[in-house]
Amino acid sequence: MNDVLPQETAVWQYFEKTVKQVLDAYGYGEIRMPIVEQTQLFKRSIGEVTDIVEKEMYTFEDRNGESLTLRPEGTASCVRAAEEHGMLFNQTQRLWYQGPMFRYEKPQKGRYRQFHQIGVEAFGMAGADLDAEVIALSARLWKSLGLIDHVTLELNSLGSQEARAAYRQLLIDYLSAHLDQLDEDSKRRLHSNPLRVLDSKDPSTQEVLKNAPMLQDHLDDESKQHFAELTAMLEAQGIRYVINPRLVRGLDYYNRTVFEWTTNALGAQGTVCAGGRYDGLVAQLGGKATPGAGFAMGVERLILLLETLELVPVSERETLDVYVAAEHKGLQPQVLAMSEQLRDALPEIRIRSHFAGLKNIGSKARMAGSKLTLLIKSRDDELTATLWQGDTPQELAINQVVDAVATALKG
Numbered sequence: 001m002n003d004v005l006p007q008e009t010a011v012w013q014y015f016e017k018t019v020k021q022v023l024d025a026y027g028y029g030e031i032r033m034p035i036v037e038q039t040q041l042f043k044r045s046i047g048e049v050t051d052i053v054e055k056e057m058y059t060f061e062d063r064n065g066e067s068l069t070l071r072p073e074g075t076a077s078c079v080r081a082a083e084e085h086g087m088l089f090n091q092t093q094r095l096w097y098q099g100p101m102f103r104y105e106k107p108q109k110g111r112y113r114q115f116h117q118i119g120v121e122a123f124g125m126a127g128a129d130l131d132a133e134v135i136a137l138s139a140r141l142w143k144s145l146g147l148i149d150h151v152t153l154e155l156n157s158l159g160s161q162e163a164r165a166a167y168r169q170l171l172i173d174y175l176s177a178h179l180d181q182l183d184e185d186s187k188r189r190l191h192s193n194p195l196r197v198l199d200s201k202d203p204s205t206q207e208v209l210k211n212a213p214m215l216q217d218h219l220d221d222e223s224k225q226h227f228a229e230l231t232a233m234l235e236a237q238g239i240r241y242v243i244n245p246r247l248v249r250g251l252d253y254y255n256r257t258v259f260e261w262t263t264n265a266l267g268a269q270g271t272v273c274a275g276g277r278y279d280g281l282v283a284q285l286g287g288k289a290t291p292g293a294g295f296a297m298g299v300e301r302l303i304l305l306l307e308t309l310e311l312v313p314v315s316e317r318e319t320l321d322v323y324v325a326a327e328h329k330g331l332q333p334q335v336l337a338m339s340e341q342l343r344d345a346l347p348e349i350r351i352r353s354h355f356a357g358l359k360n361i362g363s364k365a366r367m368a369g370s371k372l373t374l375l376i377k378s379r380d381d382e383l384t385a386t387l388w389q390g391d392t393p394q395e396l397a398i399n400q401v402v403d404a405v406a407t408a409l410k411g
């Protein structure tokens with residue numbers, strides 16, 4: 001679980017601002033859910049035999065003996081909230097959320113126990129046009145951030161619940177015949193969650209999987225049609241994808257479309273955004289059957305990617321416009337007065353006043369990442385000032401300062 005320091009929060013804010021602009025462009029409304037939910041909600045939605053529920057949840061009893069869990073993801077809470085507030089009956093919804101999620105995983109680069117997601121969930125739309133829209137939304141975001149050439153869209157279809165159940169049995173039969181070659185995790189999951197065996201990284205299991213029946217060959221006709229419509233719409237929008245028949249996702253609620261945006265630039269934790277369709281989830285959690293689809297992106301991973309590829313614009317790192325200091329101690333009261341005067345005249349600019357020792361003010365201003373440095377001086381009992389923009393000084397009478405600052409920042 002990490003602290004995010006002011007230098008980094010500037011990058012987070014740039015990222016969040018860019019995401020928000022794109023979400024607005026698609027008419028999504030923000031929903032804010034609690035960080036804690038009843039444990040049952042996650043067990044019933046994510047699935048009992050998943051890594052998240054088996055090993056990764058922060059679960060505790062409150063004073064009433066009720067079992068609560070720090071949310072490991074947002075989809076379950078979003079469905080719970082939308083249902084609870086009557087937002088799903090006979091209507092469509094496009095919702096987004098952001099915030100911390102908690103998973104007891106082995107921490108490493110790009111994988112944390114408290115991490116942040118920005119997610120979208122859309123309800124009441126069963127067609128492939130919605131799947132195409134949520135993917136187009138994410139693609140537009142990568143374009144805005146300069147990331148589009150550094151990420152790959154992986155797509156798959158899991159078919160209907162029924163087609164999956166039939167395929168599941170075929171897979172169990174096939175894998176049972178090769179039991180001795182499977183790794184321990186895969187053996188354990190063989191009967192409870194055999195689809196998860198498909199993304200086992202174990203070499204011996206992978207060897208067995210080479211000849212395993214493929215889900216693609218057992219999809220129902222409607223799901224095939226849905227997938228064909230989706231890929232046609234992506235192609236029409238110029239969104240490139242690769243079909244990954246092994247992509248099954250680590251949460252149980254998906255059907256039909258699943259997708260992940262991945263990158264090679266981050267090492268092992270290369271999935272920066274993932275999601276899909278979950279048409280059965282609302283009913284499974286007690287609501288009236290309502291189709292849904294969405295995705296969530298890992299904010300830390302995307303920020304790491306922006307930093308690694310040096311894609312954060314320099315101006316977004318500058319958290320200050322003006323650093324105000326005095327030439328000598330006697331002028332110190334003028335620092336506060338001038339800073340306040342600037343705030344009155346130019347309320348949108350960011351000003352930091354120098355109240356500490358007067359050594360190395362230039363380098364202190366540079367360290368603060370300020371666009372301008374204003375040094376207040378006195379000459380022949382007159383107050384004057386020097387305004388530094390980079391290495392270029394400009395000498396000013398005190399009453400010229402506000403205009404000079406405004407002009408310098410406009411340029």
Ligand code: HAM
Pocket residue numbers: 072073074075103105110111112113114115116117119120121250251271272273274275276293294295296297298299300301
């Ligand atoms: P997920 O694949 O579990 O899906 O997580 C989505 C993204 O969150 C991942 O692709 C990754 O970028 C990030 N993430 C997950 N775990 C960690 C971690 N320990 N540290 C850092 N980043 C992490 C879901 O959570 C689904 N609720 C997505 C969804 C929304 N599907 C439909 N709607």
